[in-house]
Amino acid sequence: MxxxxxxxxxxxxxxxxxxxxxxxxxxxxxxxxxxxxxxxxxxxxxxxRSPHAAMAWWHAAKPAAAAVLVLAVLFAGDYVNTARTQAVQGEVETALLADDLPIDAYLDQGFRAWLQQADSSSSRS
Known part of the structure; x- marks a missing residue:
């Protein structure tokens, strides 16, 4: 004491x-x-007001606050994941469009036929 x-x-x-x-x-x-x-x-x-009344309100609101926090974290994670996936896809598409075709593509007869068909259809338009 x-x-x-x-x-x-x-x-x-x-x-x-x-x-x-x-x-x-x-x-x-x-x-x-x-x-x-x-x-x-x-x-x-x-x-x-008694501080116990505020504490009682907080104890009643804890589950709702926890649920809101969990939902906010899930939505934030989904947003970040979507943004990252779109950025990676954009980099891949940019690389595909900017790179030259490999030599095997020019040697492929099916690719040459597709190019001639695409060229003849674009000249008709």
Missing amino acids: NDEAQFGRRIAGLLSERNGQLDPAVLGALGAARRRAVAASEQQFAGV
Whole structure:
């Protein structure tokens, strides 16, 4: 037990001992003063919200907050994954369009026929 608590208990004990020696009129006046002080403090703190009420609200909102957080993380992950996939696909398509065809493509007879067909159909248009 700390020193302050011991000191407080000692003072309370001494005051309790002296109560028996006080005049009943003084005891009545002290009791009335105490009741007035307690009533005044109750009125003062009547408008103040208890921290327990805020904590009760938070305990009720925890599951909803957790669900919102999980959904936000999932949507963010999906967004990042989609952006990364599109970036990789764009790099591949850019590389395919910018690169020269391999020599095997020019030697392939089917490719040559496709080029001639594509060229003749574009010249008709």
